[in-house]
Amino acid sequence: MKKIFVLDTNVLLHDPKSIFAFQEHEVVIPAVVLEEIDSKKRNADEIGRNARNVSRLLDGLREYGHLHSGVPLPQGGRLKVELNHRSFLKLQEMFGEITNDNRILAVALNYHLEEQEKEHPAAVVLVSKDVLVRVKADVLGLLTEDFLSDRTAEPDELYHGCSTVKVHPSVIDEFYSFRYLAVKPLHLPYELYPNEFVILKDEMGTGKSALLKVNKEGSRMEPLYMSNDAVWGISARNAQQRMALELLLNDDIPLVTITGKAGTGKTLLALAAGLMKVEDERKYKKLLIARPVVPMGKDIGYLPGEKEEKLRPWMQPIYDNLEYLFDVKKAGDIEKILMGLGSIQVEALTYIRGRSIPGQFIIIDEAQNLSRHEVKTIVSRVGEGSKIILMGDPEQIDHPYLDAASNGLSYVVERFKQEGISGHITLEKGERSMLAQQAADLL
Template sequence: MDQRKQFIVDTNVLLEDPECIRKLRNGIENDVFVPYHVLLELNKLKKDARLAHIAAKVVKNLLEDRDKYVVLDTDKVAEPFQDLVDGYILDEVQRSGLAEPILVTNDKILQLLAAKRGIKSEFYRESVPFKSDAEYFTGFVASREERVPNCFFWEEGKPVFWGRDEEGRFEEKAVSYQHKVWNVTPRNVYQNLAIELLTNPCIDVVSIQSEAGYGKSFLALAAALHLVLERKDQRKIYVVKPMIEIGQKLGYLPGGVEEKMEPYTRYVGDLMSKLHATRPANRLFLDAEQYPPKFDPKKFELLPLNYIRGMTIENAVVIIDEMQNMSRSECRALLSRMGEGVKCFCLGDIRQVDHPYLNQENNGLNWLVKKFKGAENYAHLVLKGEKSRGPITDLVIKSGL
């Protein structure tokens, strides 16, 4: 019996994994088809600053693998900037004459529309994790039997940390003390445990998931100042941010990289000014009195994600903000830039995904937790608490607005 499958690939799958055609084909086991309107979408995305580099990679692979897929025919073309192409893609599938086509897409609405027409569809299995690990794995386990490296569990109402000591041996340690870094005192037990992880010399990568207002950026910056200026474990701080909000506007803004990013990273300057007022951090500034403050690039840099490509980062604290707006491939490309002596803080909220081709399950932060969980130099924590940055934010979180 012929077990060959006939896969039809949607745009979002190609963007998430430019190698998906080869994987779906699995040697010569299956047949892969690309709708004509998917090619039109890729052509449009070449002009989108957020996705142009990914679209270019997809097109390059399509050119190299022309013998590994077939482009579907169409009898009508969508009007540019007017028609949604989903219906046209489904038309192509129906008129293709394929016996049992399977539309591979991560778009749930397109799956519903396909089902209405009797077209079978499925998620791209290499793309969507089984569940949202970044939220469901909180950093705590229920008992000793479920321990993983650098986790916590409750014992007699106190958090107990399971991780390596200075000699590299795993031990249990009750966190009954309160941390204080750069004159910042944690507001609740979870913030205290976050600092425990951020300042632990045995942990290279820490991810923190929380809704807005629980202080993950403030704590990460305070810990970075402590490591660079006080403990001198690293020499420099980088803050990296995927520039989803800017889109094509980034290139047209005046000035250099820092000036272009300033409207979207002003909160970093505000937090650094607040920390500087708490305890002077003069070595990080060229002018701390200017607003927004001007940083010394030898000690502190704000960088958009694309500027990391080709770099090798060493002896630095790297804070990756809004990691939920990075794709799996972008996450991999960024973390592979990290050399010796790097401490990496990955921050985000999987409930606030702004990237048009990502979702709560399929994003860089969730992939990080899914793949790194259990590694001896990695830790994850979900920040919680009764109070956030203020009473209005408290009300937003409590009401579920």
């Protein structure tokens, strides 16, 4: 049976193409949503860009009829801009204040009450990414959903980049004898992806094991490419960190994604690998480090000074790791070192649009705060001979419309897991300190 989906403003601002995601059902956009979108269209950020895209999409749909009467959608449904269901009388007893959220709720409620009078009523569903709006809708007896069509996978189903396989000890012996194992003869009940790491363990319960990596064709497992030597004074402290360094130092893998909780060593490992490739091996011309400017908590507002001075508070975590790697003793010395080298650039992602970046080792920190569009913009900037590392913690998101499964980092991990040009690993064990690990686990 067909349903009626009433869309909240945040759904359209999160994904302008969401109006095409409801198949044969009817999509309703309350008039107040258009007002809110109009107020955002002059913003210079992604919200403003999405608002302008929504405006263009709706304008294009006007060619097929009057929006207030309803126009057909490509998937078989209909889109309608609602003007006649804004009566607030039904909500006044519960929610007296006439806010934009309550006006959207009023549209959904009036549609619901109207449908209940029919012989075969259609289900009315309010779609919103605002948790409190969904709670209010539930109080009113309305069906409500989050917009989930942009989610790559459930958080606990996201690709980890490493599998543990229990095998007969003779299989492990075969690997050590021939230095490779074909994937097909193992008859695994699940697929192994290119550049995925595999830990073989003896199914008989002995301590025999082996660490391997699937080749880029996904046909066989091979030994790790790199040794476990220190990289700029940093050595892997656990198996996942060794896997991360394997991906970071392999020039045949131009896209690397690393996820993990705070303190697992993501930034430090990436910086150490980048310095080795740029300063020691001269494989890349420059080390470019960037992160999105998204505040945790209340925004600190405008900052004084030139661009470098404005960026310093946002980039401080990067400088902290660089000071550790360069063993800086005095405050301010790291700027002199970076200025002297000239091959290390730290900047905000704001300045990356429109650039082409060839021959560089690019590190994007806090990538979980990027949307799918933003991460596409960044990865598509990568020029010939460059390597890009996207890293972050999908559980620590400060963006209002993203979550662990819909953010840009998780999107790249899932979409590229079958590609031989990319590799991924999830770091699980914290190495910052015992306190940091306990905080990540308990808090």
